[in-house]
Amino acid sequence: MKRFFSTFLIITLVFTASGQKELTLEQAVLGQWTEFRPKTLPGFSWLPGTDEYSFVSNDSLIIVNITDSKKNRAVTLSEVNEALKANSLQPLKRVPSAWVDSKQLRFIAGNYFVLYNSVTKSIESKFLVADNSENQEFSPDGRWMSYTIGNNLFLANALGEVITVTNDTTDGIVNGQSVHRNEFGINKGTFWSPSGRYLAYYHMDESMVTKYPLVDISKRVGELVNIRYPMAGMQSHVVTVRVYDTQNGSTVELKTGEPREQYLTNIAWTPDERSILIAVLNREQNHMCMNRYNVSTGDFELTLFEESSSKYVEPLEPPLFIDNNSFLWLSRRDGWNHIYQYLTDGKFVKQLTKGEWEVTSINATDFKNGLIYFTSTKESPLDRHLYSVSTKNGSITRLTTGSGTHRCMISPSYKYFVDFYSSITVPNRVVLNTIKGKLVKQLIDAPNPYTGYNVSLPNLITLTATDGTTLYGRMIKPVNFDSTKKYPVVIYVYGGPHSQLVTNSWMGGARLWECYMANKGYILFTLDNRGTSNRGAQFEQVIHRQLGTVELGDQLVGVNYLKSLPYVDSTRLGVHGWSFGGFMTITMMLRASDHFKVGVAGGPVTDWKFYEVMYGERYMDTPDENLDGYRKADLKNYVTNLKGKLLIIHDDMDKTVVPQHSLTLIHEFIKNGVQVDFFMYPQHDHNVMGKDRVHLIDKIIRYFDDNL
The missing domain is CATH 3.40.50.1820 (Alpha/Beta hydrolase fold, catalytic domain)
Incomplete structure (x- = not known):
């Protein structure tokens, strides 16, 4: 007993002296992005078309006007819930933060997608979320919401009118959903045109793909759950792209040709909505054609360019249009992921970035001033910095400082950017900069969230x-x-x-x-x-x-x-x-x-x-x-x-x-x-x-x- 008491006393004295607590297993597994998330600006977003930004603070969405602090305002949870109550809609537990434009927020309230006007504090429209529906996506003009139920595709408007785009009943036919098992950067199955008139969507026939059996044990008697799973070397599914016209209700299938076992990836609309670009990859994945198809007829129009490799080609980002006639393309064709510029007729303009480093993302395109903003590994594979490149002379300028990881969000006016920065020693530092990289204001300097705990850092x-x-x-x-x-x-x-x-x-x-x-x-x-x-x-x-x-x-x-x-x-x-x-x-x-x-x-x-x-x-x-x-x-x-x-x-x-x-x-x-x-x-x-x-x-x- 004396030995036990002495040991207990020593442990108590050590703990008291250090003043540090040990993490529980639950904290260690579930708390990294909740309890121990470094202080930040949650829900940060630029308001479209403005130099205002917003973030969530408690039960309010704070809106900050950079040039005039007197114009700062807030959207409160109570205001939103009052508007929802007036429309017999279910209240929210958290204030919404997803802007559609500079005034309106879109969010789910109960069984409805709601469009809320933050100025008039009223509900502008609501879209019923159909039972068992998935993959909801709104047209750019906000008139339509596309969604899938089972393997079919539907449209709905704010009046509650529903259009059945597909009505396939054959087992293995899937519409409007992700295809090719989410490879090649594919993560969805519907693609609205810029004006919202057309909806392109994937049509997949996987009826020929072998079924793989899984067992659902949650039932009284375990039930068979078959999934279509094409194993290496076996027959794969066949995918086409179709285009639905909301004005006349017609559907056109793009003539993507043979062989049928190919990958239709990285879909992009041309700004004039006359054509669709698709990166068509052969099953061997060593040859890609960037093809252009006519929206009205579905006809193949032109191969803009091709890429091949003795090992594999892997397109991951769709063409990014910077004006009506030209677009940017990310490619590893020279061994490193870089930015290339093309015209819509396939003419190669120039390679905008070059070197033994990788562009990891394109952040913004200010083509009016001839600047493309991107994040890359130029300084080190361990770091991420924001840069600009001139489309005129190819000069590259680094806009962030401090070795580490910079996640930057550029304002719609291209005058400012907010930099969320961390490193092996910095939990989170958020600063507002001019687009030239000059500090305007430090917004957050997060302390170590593990202070008071025994946590050894890497x-x-x-x-x-x-x-x-x-x-x-x-x-x-x-x-x-x-x-x-x-x-x-x-x-x-x-x-x-x-x-x-x-x-x-x-x-x-x-x-x-x-x-x-x-x-x-x-x-x-x-x-x-x-x-x-x-x-x-x-x-x-x-x-x-x-x-x-x-x-x-x-x-x-x-x-x-x-x-x-x-x-x-x-x-x-x-x-x-x-x-x-x-x-x-x-x-x-x-x-x-x-x-x-x-x-x-x-x-x-x-x-x-x-x-x-x-x-x-x-x-x-x-x-x-x-x-x-x-x-x-x-x-x-x-x-x-x-x-x-x-x-x-x-x-x-x-x-x-x-x-x-x-x-x-x-x-x-x-x-x-x-x-x-x-x-x-x-x-x-x-x-x-x-x-x-x-x-x-x-x-x-x-x-x-x-x-x-």
Whole structure:
């Protein structure tokens, strides 16, 4: 009893002296973007056509006039709810913040999309949200709302009138929804013309695609849920683009031609609404044509330009028109993502940016003054800065200062921009600048949101791959780190395309639960290997036809670095990742088994022939074309190599990496007499979200606690 009391007293005195609290698991998993979100301007937006901006503060939407503070005003939640009550509409719990123009806000209230006038404080119009409807999108003039119910497309107006655009009943015919499994930057299925007269939409026939069975266990007797899932090398769906004319009710299908198994991506309307541009990509994904089609007849008019690659072409952003006759196009054709200018007749004007760095986004186009504003990695792959480029002489000007990540929003007048800035040491700093980059006012300087808590922040690390390529990583140590001790390390990995886990931003791209886990006596380490994003085509495409090989080599560079550190216990290395990261986790456990003691793989791809056509064939070609590549990446071939403890986690309703991946691998482990652990999360789809995520992270940490 005396010994217990003495220990308790020591712990109490330590806690009192430090004055620091430990995160709970719930805080670590769910609190990063709620309780511990750095102070900011929530709901920030420029009011269209003005030099006013707005943000949410408590129950008000504050509107700031930059040039005259006497014109500042607010939209209050009580005002909005009074107007809703007067129209027998359901009240809101939060003030809306989505502007349609300088006066009107659009939001959902109960079963209606509502247009609210902030000046007259009245409801201008309301659109009934039909039962079971999805994919709602408003026409630019606000007269129509498009939406889907099931696999069909509908239009509605403010009077409650409904137009049935499609009425397909055949199983496998889908209208107005995203296609090609959301690859190639596709995230929706409807595209309004600039005036709102026409609605272009995807029409997909996936009736020929094999059905993959999932089981819904929420019913008294489990029910079969079939999804259409085209696996690599198998028959894929057929997509066309149709155009509905709201004035005469006619529909025209664009004649996109043969072969039917192609990808229709990056749809854009010409400003005159006479034509539609589509980046048409062949199934092999190594040749793209930017085609123009006639809206009235559907006829093919012209191929504006073509792009090809010995590996793959991946258009991700639609053409961006800067006037009636010209547009901008983002392309990696010279090995780096840059901005090109074209005329609508296909004439090449110029390449606006050039260099061994990537344009990550186009922020605004002020063609009247000959300036394009963009964000890029020009200073460092870890940083993001805002720049302008002159369309006249190509001169580039950096507009932001301070190494780190700048997320900038430019005013409609192109006179100002607001810069949301963070770095590995700065939680969030928001400043208002002139368009030349001169400071007007600092709006926010956020303190460390973890003050009062034991949270160790990441450090950034630079390593060199075996071919001389620079690699970036981050490390999180326990708050009470002691360099004279030896620590186990858990490597958190993703490693696949379209990812960058390590950035010069607050937390370095890390999740808060990693800091929580570090305080349990671990070092957390992450490395972006070759194959990840924002480092140019060569850096990414080196993985083509051999997924897992180069990535593993780079991760082992990180492992060798860790083993060189005097405070790392090289006999206690673990690895964890999800999806592609799950694939990498098992790859590391089986193909480099001497290095790792414990692995936890979530939603892992284990055999690329089970993965879908679009992603799988881009990086691996088909199984028939790349027998050796698929064999080498098939993790079933390495099960007898396992030396450590491996936990595989999968979701039973996973529509992205179907459960067959984990189950076939486990079957192979069993056949070879190799023990492995498995856990399934019911009723989740390719990750575990919401409150159940606390259970997931707890399970992951417990597995390392018990075995590492």
